[in-house]
Amino acid sequence: MPRYKLSPEERAAELERKENLRNIMKGLDVKNFDDLKDVFKMMVGEMLENGLDGELDDELGYTKYDYRNKEGENSRNGYSKKTLKTSFGETEIKVPRDRNGEFEPQLVKKNQTTLTGDIEEKIISMYAKGMTTSDIEAHIKDIYGLECSDTTISRITDKILPVVREWQSRPLEEIYAVVFMDAIHFHVRSEGQIIKKAVYIAIGINMDGIKEVLGMWVGENESAKFWLSVMNSLKNRGVEDILIACVDGLTGFTNAIEAVYPNTEIQQCIIHQIRNTTKFVSYKDIKALMADLKKEAYFQCLG
Numbered sequence: 446m447p448r449y450k451l452s453p454e455e456r457a458a459e460l461e462r463k464e465n466l467r468n469i470m471k472g473l474d475v476k477n478f479d480d481l482k483d484v485f486k487m488m489v490g491e492m493l494e495n496g497l498d499g500e501l502d503d504e505l506g507y508t509k510y511d512y513r514n515k516e517g518e519n520s521r522n523g524y525s526k527k528t529l530k531t532s533f534g535e536t537e538i539k540v541p542r543d544r545n546g547e548f549e550p551q552l553v554k555k556n557q558t559t560l561t562g563d564i565e566e567k568i569i570s571m572y573a574k575g576m577t578t579s580d581i582e583a584h585i586k587d588i589y590g591l592e593c594s595d596t597t598i599s600r601i602t603d604k605i606l607p608v609v610r611e612w613q614s615r616p617l618e619e620i621y622a623v624v625f626m627d628a629i630h631f632h633v634r635s636e637g638q639i640i641k642k643a644v645y646i647a648i649g650i651n652m653d654g655i656k657e658v659l660g661m662w663v664g665e666n667e668s669a670k671f672w673l674s675v676m677n678s679l680k681n682r683g684v685e686d687i688l689i690a691c692v693d694g695l696t697g698f699t700n701a702i703e704a705v706y707p708n709t710e711i712q713q714c715i716i717h718q719i720r721n722t723t724k725f726v727s728y729k730d731i732k733a734l735m736a737d738l739k740k741e742a743y744f745q746c747l748g
Contacts (some may be wrong), residue, residue, distance in 0.1 A: 486536040493529075493538050496552045501541045504548050519545045530559045578602075617659060619685045621649040624659065626675070626692050627714075628667040641668045645675055649687075659684075671699030676705035694721060 446591075474480065495665045502508045507515045524539040540550065549555065571581045628643045643666055648658040659679060664671045689707045692698050699711050719738055726734050 446586075477590075482533045485533045486531065487543065489531060489533070490536045490538045493553055497538075497541055497550050500550055500552060501548055505543065505668060519547060521545050527553065528558070529553065613660060614682065617649075617679065617682045617684050618651050619683060621651055621684060621687050622654075623650040623689045623691060624648070624687045625714075626672065626690060626698075630667075645670075645671065647675060647679065666696060669701045672698055673701040673704060676701060681704055 475622050497618050498509070501521065503546055505515070505519055505521070506517060509521065520543065522542040522544040524541055526537055527540050528535055528537050538553070539551065542548065571584060576584070578598045582595060590711050606676050625648045626646070628645050630641055633642050643664045645662040645664060645667070647661075648656060649659045650693050652655050658674070662671070662675055662678070687702075687706050689712055690702050690706070691714055692702070693714050702711060719735070722738070723731055723734065
């Protein structure tokens, strides 16, 4: 990879930025990482306060001390203190108030105590990544200093299950022009062990040319038998016909599709076609062959 070279102007600007940063660090007396964290907290707090002041300006219709442009009866009413938990630790900010109590800040909402967002969203995200409830509990306590029991975490993660089931069983369109089907293998946590699972994915392009994920199903290993159950699931959800199915070279895959959609044209994925082609070519000729195949694929895409 060629090395990127800075122009004289870019190099001068970079040197100036570094010099300004050194002066700032020196002026703030930053000697260690804890001092640096305090600087970050101070900067975050100042940015939040400026943003909240701007929100109140927009709410009231005039800036601070600009009473000549004041139109409504509502006005500023000082500040209240709020302590936020951030990735750098707790920081205290001043939240502006209005006299009528109508101001609803969006940057830091009322009753919000963590800057990093809603705790429930974080728990659901960690749960989706395969963390156990005990892992999540320890993580939340370590990062945010909050106590969160296994029962609370389970209650929160249970919220997503009805939504997932509703999405998995939603009705589909009667005809899809193209459906791409493949399986992706992931390492997941199951009963305290890391095992490999196959996630079957079907992506369809409807007759209006709009692409959508038709569904995702989890199985042990990719097999034509499981794909047959996927086909039946699509059929039960309203898919009457698929014009073209784009698949890999899995043994029995074509038969599974034809058993449910006998009129569907099967098209093998171009990547798998290339892989199958290279099996009949000597190793010393593969590089030249791949270059020719790429050119051919490019010209086919052009028209």
